[in-house]
Amino acid sequence: MKGCCFTGYRPEKTPFPYDEGNADYLRFENNLTKVLARALSDGFDTFYCGGAMGFDILAAELLLLMRYNGNFRLIMVLPYRSQAAAFPSEWKERYNALLKSADEVVCLSDAYHNRCFADRNEYMVDSSERVISFCDGKSGGTLNTLRYARKKGLEIINVAEELKQPLNYTFFEVIEGEDND
Numbered sequence: 237m238k239g240c241c242f243t244g245y246r247p248e249k250t251p252f253p254y255d256e257g258n259a260d261y262l263r264f265e266n267n268l269t270k271v272l273a274r275a276l277s278d279g280f281d282t283f284y285c286g287g288a289m290g291f292d293i294l295a296a297e298l299l300l301l302m303r304y305n306g307n308f309r310l311i312m313v314l315p316y317r318s319q320a321a322a323f324p325s326e327w328k329e330r331y332n333a334l335l336k337s338a339d340e341v342v343c344l345s346d347a348y349h350n351r352c353f354a355d356r357n358e359y360m361v362d363s364s365e366r367v368i369s370f371c372d373g374k375s376g377g378t379l380n381t382l383r384y385a386r387k388k389g390l391e392i393i394n395v396a397e398e399l400k401q402p403l404n405y406t407f408f409e410v411i412e413g414e415d416n417d
Contacts, residue, residue, distance in 0.1 A: 237281060237282050238278075238279050238280045238281055238282065238365060239280070239282045239283070239284060239363045239364035239365055239366075240275050240280040240282070240283050240284070240364055240365070240366040240367070240368060241283070241284035241285070241286075241360035241361060241363065241364040241366075241367055241368070242283070242284070242285050242286070242291065242292050242295040242296065242360075242367075242368050242369070243286070243291070243292070243357060243360070243367060243368075243369045243371075243377075243378050243381040243382065243385075244290060244291025244292065244295070244369050244370035244371065244378055244395070245290055245291055245370055245371070245374070245378055246288060246289050246290040246291075247289060247290045249290075249374055249376070250264075250290060250291070250370070251372065252264065254290070254294075263399060264370070264395065264399060265294070265298070267395055267399055268294070268295060268298060268368075268370075268395050269298050269302075271368055271393055271395055272295065272298055272299050272302060272368070273302060274393075275366065275368065275393075276302060276308065278366075280308070280365075280366060281307065281308045281309065282308065282309045282311060282363075283296070283299055283308060283309070283310050283311065284311050284313050284359075284360040284363055284364060285310060285311070285312050285313065285334065285338075286312075286313050286314075286315065286353075286356050286357065286360060287312050287313070287314055287319060287320070287331055287334065287335075288319075289323055289324075289327040289331075291369075291370045291378075293327065293330050293331060293334060295368060296310060296312075296334050297330065297334065300334075300337055309339040309340065310334075310337065310338045310339055310340075311338060311339060311340045311341075311342060311363075312334060312335055312338040312340070312341045312342070313342045313344065313356050313359055313360050314341065314342065314343040314344065314356070315344055315345065315348075315352035315353050315355065315356035316343070316344070316345040316346065316347055316348045316349070316352045317343055317345070317346050317347070318347075318348075319331075320332070342359070344356055344359060353377055354377070354380065357377060357380070357381040357384065358381075358384060360381075361381060361384055361385045361388055361390060362388070364385075364390060365390060365391065366390060366391045366392075366393065367381070367382065367385045367390050367391070367392045367393070368393050368395070369381075369382055369392060369393070369394050369395065369396075370394065370395045370396050371394055371396055372396045382394075
């Protein structure tokens with residue numbers, strides 16, 4: 237079993253709208269599709285998705301469209317049982333569809349608690365050899381997850397870098413820096 241997990245921003249932190257009429261979004265989606273196809277061709281067969289709105293859900297949806305490309309397992313890792321209760325209806329529908337399509341659902345807690353998202357992210361990293369992410373350096377859960385993955389020695393593929401977005405720093409300087417939170 238060769239594991240890969242996803243971590244990235246919710247829609248409001250992404251530097252472009254999640255809108256198929258937006259050229260930046262289309263470039264992002266096309267690059268993410270290529271990165272997922274590369275993971276499959278590299279032999280990854282187990283994918284962990286935390287189910288958050290935005291990057292997590294989109295990555296899992298795109299992956300499921302590639303099911304013909306080989307056998308793999310999609311494991312949804314929920315931080316707590318009612319994670320999607322406050323999602324807008326569109327995201328809730330997409331989330332529920334992923335739960336139905338997943339090969340396995342792991343729920344780490346019955347109720348929300350202060351560390352539930354960090355616990356979910358660490359579980360996914362601890363189960364993986366590669367992380368596929370979208371991070372341009374903003375502080376928060378995505379950056380913390382990538383720092384944890386880096387400490388654990390995981391390969392990190394950052395779609396923000398794949399897009400060659402104009403960044404004014406080296407991404408791994410941000411991961412390693414302590415002043416950025």
